[in-house]
Amino acid sequence: MPLSSSERDEAQITSDRFRAAIDGMPFGLCVFDREQRVVIFNDRFREIYGYSKELLKAGVSVSSLLEDLGKRGIARDITIEELRDLPIGKRRHTLADVKGRIISIERIKTADGGWVATHEDITERKAAEDQLRQVQKMDAIGRLTGGLAHDFNNILTVILGTIETLALGVADRPVLAAITKMIDDAATRGASLTRQLLVFSRHQALTPRDVDVNSLITETVKLLRPTLGEQVEIGLHLEPDTWHALVDPSQLSAALLNLAINARDAMPGGGKLVFETGNVVLDEAYAAGKPDVEPGFYTVVAIRDTGTGISADIRERIFEPFFTTKEIGRGTGLGLSMVYGFVKQSHGHIRVDSKVGSGTTIKLYLPRSVEQDGRASTDDGQSAALPTGTETILVVEDDELVRNYVLMQLRNLGYATVSARNAAAALDLVESGVGFDLLFTDVIMPGGMNGRQLADEIKKRRPGMKILYTSGYDENVIVHDGRLDPGVELLAKPYRNSELARKIREVLD
Known part of the structure; x- marks a missing residue:
């Protein structure tokens, strides 16, 4: 019996609604019958695979579609037989084109022996997930290394401080003096390692200020030339209008030094190392797929070398502490991890572009400074004689060795x-x-109250009391946003007797 006019109208409305629902789906949809032929599909399915309108239509076979993908350079890792045998709800990343796209396919059997397949381009999502996992891994490693550095810094504080006194006592005995010098050198090296661990874990108190990056690089290169040797040619491409950056200048210099030394080691036969600067604005679109990047204005420092390059399989690990491809005895594996921690704590971004055999470019995106005053520090922190005093000092320290x-x-x-x-x-x-x-007072202590809370309680009872904190590892107690809180004085562990004497006198005065 033929349909009435109203029934035909109703069927057309239903069909239109069905088509609108299919075309409105955010993923590609294609329905196949039991003979592996297309029944219906949406526009997103055509867009994902780039099928022509002449090819993709009702009745075309799966084999024709797969053959077309092969002709256009899109690889596949699944056959028609495998598609036919997939269980219901089976999800597989099955297709990858020459641009590296990843397509997720989920197939569901229908009652008549056909099947419905959804197709989703998850390339960006997977990249974002991979980046998030990497950030989380680095943060976890940072917490671990920061805790280790704290314990080592307590030990090194005692060694570095007492060795100065011991050295004075054996100055007239050459053999013992040489031994104390070796102990001092070893402890100093240990302190340097823990300092790099703290920078990586982002628990090193930074003192960011307005820095003329071009001038800092120019001065740093002067120090680098004898270090890198004549076989490394150094070039400077510094844009004259480069913005100043809001960073800790000493840590930026150390980062450039570490990057330069790594570049030198990647050019055993010599090569070229180029420092470049410029300005960039990272927008919302750039930051969207990068969980550790904030949109904004950045000063860019790029370090390019003509070395051996970094293979893709280790590129994500180069910033991990103690990870190194160098032979034993030629590095600690902390240089790049220090750079990573410094940039992240400075609210910056770091990017690595490298190809085996073609060199490496590492770009540091540093937050722009709005001061542009170019101030430079002239205090070298040295004094000929140790300052003394007669005041009374309350020492609060949970580690008995350090306290004594x-x-x-x-x-x-x-x-x-x-x-x-x-x-x-x-x-x-x-x-x-x-x-x-x-x-x-130490900052981190057991017992439920830290050094900052103790100082606040004492100030309530004795307003105007002078406070000096010490710490080998800060957990955002007196350091926030990568810098010391206003008005806070800190003597970072490990420290020498001379540093203790000067800082105590500085705070008291």
């Missing part, structure tokens, strides 16, 4: 001392009326 060392050194400098092993004990001293002129 600090008390001994302070007394040798003329100060009176009182001590506590945690914040609760320190507050008991305050409540009992013990007088002191300076609180010298």
Whole structure:
């Protein structure tokens, strides 16, 4: 019986709605019958694979579609037989074209023996997921290395401080003096390693300020020339209108040094190393697929070499602490991890472009400074004689070895001392009326109250009390956004006796 006019109209409306729903899907859809022929598809399916309208139409076979993909250079890792045997709901990444796209296919059997397949281009999503996993891995490694650095810094503080005193006592005995010098050198090297670990873990207190990047690079290159040797040609392509950056200048210099040394090692027969600068604005589109990038204005420093390059299989690991491709004895594997941590803590971005046999380019995207004042520090932190004093200092330190060392050194400098092993004990001293002129406290301590909280409580009871913090590892207690909080004084572990003496006097004065 033929359909009435109203029934035909209703069927057309239903068909139109069905077609609109299919075409509105965010993924490609194609339905095949039991003979592996196309029944219906949407425009997104055609767009994903680039099929022509002449080829893709109802009735065309799966084999014709796969043959067309092969002719156009799109590889496949699944056959018609495999498609036919896939269980319901089976999801596989099956197609990758010459541009590296990844297509996710999910197939569902129909009651008549045919099947419905959804197709989704997940290239960008997978790349974003991979980047997120990498960021999370690096953060986890950072927490681990930061904790290790904290413990080592307590030990190194005692070694570095006491070796100075020991050296003075054996200065007239050459053999013992040579031994103390070796101990000092070893401890200094250990302190350098822990400092790099802290930079990587982003728990090193930075002092960012307005920096003329072009001038800093020019001065750094002067120091690099004798280090890199005559076989490495150094070039400078510095844009004159390069923005100043808001960074810690000493850490930026150290980062450039590490990158230059890595470049030199990648050019064993010599080559060219080029420093470039410029400006860039990273927009929302660029940052969208990168979980660790913020849109904004950046000063770019690019370091290019003509070395051996970095293979794709290790590129994601080059910033991990202690990962190195160099032979034993030719590096700690901390140079690039320090660079990574410094850039991230500075709210910047780092990018690596490399091809085996064609060299490497590493770009540092540093946040633009709005000051542009070009101030430079002239204080070298050195003094001929150790400053002393007679004031009373309250030392709060949970590590007994470090606490005893600090008390001994302070007394040798003329100060009176009182001590506590945690914040609760320190507050008991305050409540009992013990007088002191300076609180010298560790930042991270057990017992539920850290050094910052202790200082706040003491200031409530004794307004105007002078505070000096010390730490080998900060957990955003006195450092936020990569820099010390305003008005905070910090003596980072490990430190020498001379550094302790100068900083104590500086805060008291």
